[in-house]
Amino acid sequence: MPRAPRYPSKATRSLTARDARPKTLYCRYCKQNRDPRGYDRHFQSCKAKHERATRIQGTSRGTRSRLPAGHSETYATIPDDVEMTLPDDRDFGNNNPEDNQSEDANAASTVQSESVRAPVAQPGGASHFPSSGTYIIVEPHPKDRHSHRSVTTLSEATSSAMSTAVGDHQHLDNLLDAARPWAPWPTIHDFQYAETALHGLLKPEIIDKQLKGIAGSWTGHRSEMKMKNYKDYQRALNAARVPGVNFRSHTINPELWGEIKHYTFYYRDPWEWILSLVTDPSLARLSTWKSQRKFYREDRRCERFVDEPWTADTWCAVDDQLPELPQNSQHCWLPLHIWLDKGMVTSHVKMFPIVLRALWLPSEIRNAAGNGGGVLIGFMVEDPGNTKDRSDRKQYEFAQFKREVYQQVFEIIFQSLFKRSWHGEMVACGDRIDRILYPGVLVESMDMEEAWNFTCTRSGQANFPCPTCLVPQDMLDSLLRTFEPRTTETMRDIVNRARTADTVRERDQLLKDHGLHDITHFLWNFRFSDPYQSVTYDLLHFDESGKWGGHLWELILKVIGDGRMATDMTQIMSGFPRWRGLKHINDLATKDFTDGQTHLDILKCIVFVVVQLLPAKSSLVHCIRSLLQYRMMLGLKVLTESRIARVEHLIQKYERYCKDVAREHGKNFCFPKQHWTSHAVRDIWAKGALRNATTRLGEGMHQDVAQHFSLTNMRNADKQVAQRDEDQEAIARTRMIVDDFFARVHDGAAPGEDEEKNVKDEARQFKYSMGGRKIPKSRLQPGNADNHWILGSAGNCGDSRTFTTTYASNDPVFRGLDGRLRTFLQDEFLDETLGDGEPIVVQVFRCLYITYASKDDWKTGEDILRCNNNWYNQGPRYDWVLFNTDTPGLACARLRSLVRCKLPSGRIVDLAIVNAARASPWRPRTVWDGCEVLEESKLEDLSFLLLDWIIRGALLVPVRPVPNTAIGPRLHFFVDVVDNDMYLRALNAKRHVCL
Numbered sequence: 004m005p006r007a008p009r010y011p012s013k014a015t016r017s018l019t020a021r022d023a024r025p026k027t028l029y030c031r032y033c034k035q036n037r038d039p040r041g042y043d044r045h046f047q048s049c050k051a052k053h054e055r056a057t058r059i060q061g062t063s064r065g066t067r068s069r070l071p072a073g074h075s076e077t078y079a080t081i082p083d084d085v086e087m088t089l090p091d092d093r094d095f096g097n098n099n100p101e102d103n104q105s106e107d108a109n110a111a112s113t114v115q116s117e118s119v120r121a122p123v124a125q126p127g128g129a130s131h132f133p134s135s136g137t138y139i140i141v142e143p144h145p146k147d148r149h150s151h152r153s154v155t156t157l158s159e160a161t162s163s164a165m166s167t168a169v170g171d172h173q174h175l176d177n178l179l180d181a182a183r184p185w186a187p188w189p190t191i192h193d194f195q196y197a198e199t200a201l202h203g204l205l206k207p208e209i210i211d212k213q214l215k216g217i218a219g220s221w222t223g224h225r226s227e228m229k230m231k232n233y234k235d236y237q238r239a240l241n242a243a244r245v246p247g248v249n250f251r252s253h254t255i256n257p258e259l260w261g262e263i264k265h266y267t268f269y270y271r272d273p274w275e276w277i278l279s280l281v282t283d284p285s286l287a288r289l290s291t292w293k294s295q296r297k298f299y300r301e302d303r304r305c306e307r308f309v310d311e312p313w314t315a316d317t318w319c320a321v322d323d324q325l326p327e328l329p330q331n332s333q334h335c336w337l338p339l340h341i342w343l344d345k346g347m348v349t350s351h352v353k354m355f356p357i358v359l360r361a362l363w364l365p366s367e368i369r370n371a372a373g374n375g376g377g378v379l380i381g382f383m384v385e386d387p388g389n390t391k392d393r394s395d396r397k398q399y400e401f402a403q404f405k406r407e408v409y410q411q412v413f414e415i416i417f418q419s420l421f422k423r424s425w426h427g428e429m430v431a432c433g434d435r436i437d438r439i440l441y442p443g444v445l446v447e448s449m450d451m452e453e454a455w456n457f458t459c460t461r462s463g464q465a466n467f468p469c470p471t472c473l474v475p476q477d478m479l480d481s482l483l484r485t486f487e488p489r490t491t492e493t494m495r496d497i498v499n500r501a502r503t504a505d506t507v508r509e510r511d512q513l514l515k516d517h518g519l520h521d522i523t524h525f526l527w528n529f530r531f532s533d534p535y536q537s538v539t540y541d542l543l544h545f546d547e548s549g550k551w552g553g554h555l556w557e558l559i560l561k562v563i564g565d566g567r568m569a570t571d572m573t574q575i576m577s578g579f580p581r582w583r584g585l586k587h588i589n590d591l592a593t594k595d596f597t598d599g600q601t602h603l604d605i606l607k608c609i610v611f612v613v614v615q616l617l618p619a620k621s622s623l624v625h626c627i628r629s630l631l632q633y634r635m636m637l638g639l640k641v642l643t644e645s646r647i648a649r650v651e652h653l654i655q656k657y658e659r660y661c662k663d664v665a666r667e668h669g670k671n672f673c674f675p676k677q678h679w680t681s682h683a684v685r686d687i688w689a690k691g692a693l694r695n696a697t698t699r700l701g702e703g704m705h706q707d708v709a710q711h712f713s714l715t716n717m718r719n720a721d722k723q724v725a726q727r728d729e730d731q732e733a734i735a736r737t738r739m740i741v742d743d744f745f746a747r748v749h750d751g752a753a754p755g756e757d758e759e760k761n762v763k764d765e766a767r768q769f770k771y772s773m774g775g776r777k778i779p780k781s782r783l784q785p786g787n788a789d790n791h792w793i794l795g796s797a798g799n800c801g802d803s804r805t806f807t808t809t810y811a812s813n814d815p816v817f818r819g820l821d822g823r824l825r826t827f828l829q830d831e832f833l834d835e836t837l838g839d840g841e842p843i844v845v846q847v848f849r850c851l852y853i854t855y856a857s858k859d860d861w862k863t864g865e866d867i868l869r870c871n872n873n874w875y876n877q878g879p880r881y882d883w884v885l886f887n888t889d890t891p892g893l894a895c896a897r898l899r900s901l902v903r904c905k906l907p908s909g910r911i912v913d914l915a916i917v918n919a920a921r922a923s924p925w926r927p928r929t930v931w932d933g934c935e936v937l938e939e940s941k942l943e944d945l946s947f948l949l950l951d952w953i954i955r956g957a958l959l960v961p962v963r964p965v966p967n968t969a970i971g972p973r974l975h976f977f978v979d980v981v982d983n984d985m986y987l988r989a990l991n992a993k994r995h996v997c998l
Contacts, residue, residue, distance in 0.1 A: 139861075140298040140305075144322045147293035148333065149436070157861060184740045187242035189229035194741070196228060197236060198734050207233050243733035248275045248378070250725040255411045259386070259404045268412055269725040270381030273359055274419040277337060277442060278430065280361050285739075286375050287433030290363050292335040294318040299643055299998055306998050308643040310860070312338060312362045312445060315691040321531050325441065333438045334427060336531060338362040338445035340369070343383060343453050344698055346708065354708050354724070355383035357416070360700075362445055370700050374739045377700070379708075379728045381416050382721050384408060403520045406459045413457075414525040424530040443531035446690055448698045450544045451675055458489075458534050459522040467518030468675050470538045471682060479678040480665075482658040489535035491527050494519060539696040540679055540686045543599040546634045549676035552602035555627055558670055559613065560592065562623065568616050575612045575963045581880065582958045582981055583867055599699065606631055610931060611960050611976045619928040622663035628931040629657040635986045637683055637693050640860040646997045647684060649990075654680055656932075783846045783903045786911025792950050794901055794913060795850035796871075803843040803904070814872075815942060816899045816916055820845075827947045828904065828912065841907040848901040851915075853884075855955040858991075859983035866956035870898040883957040884915070885988070886948055893992045895920045895937055895957050895977065896948060913950040918942065920959070925966060925974055933989060935977035936962070938970055957985070 979989035
């Protein structure tokens, strides 16, 4: 985006004073000297063009498409007569020749185990592209007859608001009487009560008492609700469950040590659930039925990128093998995401929910609750027996038994998909197109224990403990080497050979040498479903709670000890500045943390906290920093080729620093989660961005199950929890239908007392509505509804001269405000006349909402920044911002106040009073990769920033313990890991390494 000039220095302001205006005037927008005659019109025209260009490039709120990335509706179709230099259709689905196994038509599931293809030719150098600009190019699969090659420029990505006319209330009432979208509930009020009761976890006796009261004396017997008691409520709820995919039960009878076990579990039919999604018109238009290739072009540099699963290699390889006939139908693969994780629903009770997600739907839908989101497909059973005190042989037999139970349960749940995975089934989809659908499994998100159970492989102490490759136990810390992958064919061959071995010893040794149990996996006979290659890198368990929370964090605590350094570490962490989305931790060294999100928040902060506590040139600091950099890259929503190359570079650094830590601190890095680092890049190319496969996506399911469990009688809890989940599905389905109905006929809002109350509540907080945006109340209205910022928490308002004399004694920020403000505004707006007699009305604000175009996925992000001398009674809080300058690197300033000015001409100007920061030569004990130390200017050395110049917020943390220098209290570390956008900005600030 065009860079705004740096805020003027005092010398510049003195040269550009009105009484010393030169014969020609310089326009800072077009970079030309202009004649003073007609300069004002020229300046306003150039400024308008500049502001429009800035908004178009994504810095303004509402300029970026809200449709999911990768959806065809976000791209403008390229005319057929436009020639593009794109990959040849014949190369779209090809693998490396040495790894191409697609010729074997009888292979059940070789697709996922194939090697990742080398990057294909890029669409760069096409003559029709301008020499500058940013484009996203989408290349559909050659067999996709319903999509076309398309391109969009980010500068043209705009969002449109769809609205419908609001009819009169009588017409709406007539529609409601006819449609009754809340059926089978008698009235919309009955449905609203049922929704509230279910979400409020009300018990039957409470519901019964409330309904009787509402129907009786509470309302004077004038209630519009038809439900009178709990029986009426339950009757309607049972009717609402009918259209959904309901649970069924099944009993398995495995044998352990001569005893027949009986386990009953509850599950849904996944094919029925799939049909409910593909036949839904609202979801069909958002579904992606065929694979795609995506490219990102910035100026003359172009790279392929992956985000959603349909942009990765496995889906493309499956599409290569699917037939094209008959001509009037489309053969489509429907990949599934299986999530399984145990969780405590009480302090003593564990449950094992199994969740399915539809990977052909956008991540914003499938990873959320509601229509199209993940579905509780069933519960895994597990024998509560404890084998810790038994012999090794008994422990092995019990482990085999657990894996057999897993296979029997999954085989029953997925039995409806087996034949369809091979032959498909014709379905009339919600967009009125007939498709032949082939279900399969692409992603399995599980912790290591569940992964070993699911794949029927041996656990961490085995000779070959990895569920996806044959790495020896003593080489788990070798992150740059590749090992033979597990595939359905090779593992099935090993098990068959073991079963035909001459002796038990020979059988056991063969299985042991391949880390297997003698079990037939239920996915072996599925097409396009490899159980080993589907196990996907998990950011939560492998990085946050694994390499960091389970290993390096424990090593940090050991090195720090429990003495003075531990106290200092806790104090520094408790003083860490607050940031939206970053947990503030006050008891770092005195509390045990178990959840992965807290571990991630600690990981983001820990280097800045302990760098001055640990010895100089600490290998531990370098190791933690390289792990954090690696984790930040893996967490990106979009992975381009240069970003993936950066991941590979960081893996090399991380392995090197791990060796240093092992040598200095005796740390052993031979553990399975360390080895999984070597599979990260493969999983990205094969399945898309890893954040779409993390087990964190299902963590909310444990909370739901725990809530359901709390309402059971603790006996046969699985059945009762399943019924509660059906109730929630029924309510969510009805809510979707009701909301969709009102969106069509009443512009998205249902009339009633609740709506009126919401409108009144909003009116108390917001006074103005400009361009569809809610603007907080203030004496001075914003000058432009398209600004990429909003000012909130309005304060005092008055004349700048009176303002200065009234508040300067209490706040140094306002000392000499009037004179400094007039000089700055006169220099910036040469067409204004700002003599001493001209009044300037100013209003102070304490909050800044600012939007920006994220460097991660090129969508809109938002920061909420504060400048308050007593924020929620927790002391002063003055946040930092990034702003545009003409110099390279990132420029930071600390907000001291936010001011809106109304000039005599009526022009509204929003600006910030800041303390700027500059790079400092001071260096910490250990200078890590990306270390930036900034020196904040003195409090009295204040400057002005137009809010047009601000990019987004920033986080800087004071250097602690305070260095023994004059500038020590004003030294800050720049925190580049607060989010993905900030990390990419910092990474590319000095060396442009990642698109």
